[in-house]
Amino acid sequence: MTETSAAELARTDEGRACLEALLADPATALVAFDFDGTLSPIVADPASAVADPEAVAALGRLGHLVGTVAVITGRPARTAVELGGLDRVAGLEGMVVLGQYGIERWDAETGEFRIPPPPAEIDDVEAALPALLAELGLTGVQLEHKQRAIGLHTRRCADPAGAFRTLAEPVRQLAEQHGLGVEPGRNVLEIRPPGVDKGDALRALVEERGSRSVVFGGDDLGDLPAFHTARALREEGLTSLLVVSASAEEDALVQLADVVVDGPPGVAGWCSAVADLLEGRPA
Ligand SMILES: [Mg+2]
Known part of the structure; x- marks a missing residue:
């Protein structure tokens, strides 16, 4: 990859190290995003949120290229799948959706929802x-x-x-x-219920898939635990890259970011650029 493209995709050394690791061994890469505000624009009525089609399509491109793509959301898994149309996007045939901060799960491969009864x-x-x-x-x-x-x-x-x-x-x-x-x-x-957060969900998925390079993107305070987990993984020999989907409403995550993009369209552009690099890398 060229210096220019690396700098555009990650502004930190840690982020660039993760990109290099992802490009060198995409099979052990995990790319996971939050849903609302990251793949889907924030709208007044949460029930009518619909994913940015370009962001989801770009995630699908990565789905063809990396070991694991996932959505980790506070929404019920079924809602995220429906609002994102995630069961109809090319490249997401192996994706995992962790809903309710990891309590619920959908596996695209089987189409199966795992949803424990509510408290x-x-x-x-x-x-x-x-x-x-x-x-x-x-x-x-x-x-x-x-x-x-x-x-x-x-x-x-x-x-x-x-x-x-x-x-x-x-x-x-x-x-x-x-x-x-x-x-x-x-x-x-x-x-x-206390004691479940996106950090726990991310760590469990990383361990399950044996991931070595971990990209996580989010936009809101509920994503902070996953950001901290992704950074902690660096101490354990993994690489990670934190993408912040920035908005006018919340910038608490920005100081932890390896790259800041402009909302779901920015996430789409970032994923596409990484997919371009993966597709163009020498065999
Ligand atoms: Mg969000």
Whole structure:
């Protein structure tokens, strides 16, 4: 690869080392992305989010070329597959989707979903939320039931940031009463069982596939554990490259990034450029 192309695809030495390792031995490479905000543009109604077709197609190109491609998302696995059309994209025939931060799984190869039953506490919290929102005088908060989690979205409130601040502590207390935790995101609080995150999901997949070079891309606070895991893998002799899909709403990940791209179209361009390098590499 030329110096120029390497510099465009990774701004750090660690990122460039990962690219070199990926190009040298693509069979042991893992390329995994978050869904919302990374492969799919953020929209006001999370139920109508649709993947960027170019981003998914570019991931499909990599699917032909590297050992493993995956999506690691807070969404239910089935929702990500449907919204991404992931069962219809060329090159994704071997992909893995880890949903609900790794609790759920879809294997494209078999078409099989592995979905454990949801915890009863989630239903109890959902039943209590309308009264809490009424008590706080908040309108416009959108509840998203994700079976194992509940998202409270403030994007459609008159003052999204103000509503988020008003909700944070009461929601934390409600979750705690039911033995659940709260994960903050971009204009969203997510109530879910504690102790599962994308870092655990990424590590388990890396170990299962025997991956040696690991690319992970995300855009939001929920991706931080996976970023930390990917960096920790470097201490264990692996290489990793962190892609941040940047947006105006969240830049907390940018300081950890090996490359920053401009939203899902930027992810599409990055994946395509890596696929170009892989296809052009000497045999
Ligand atoms: Mg995201």
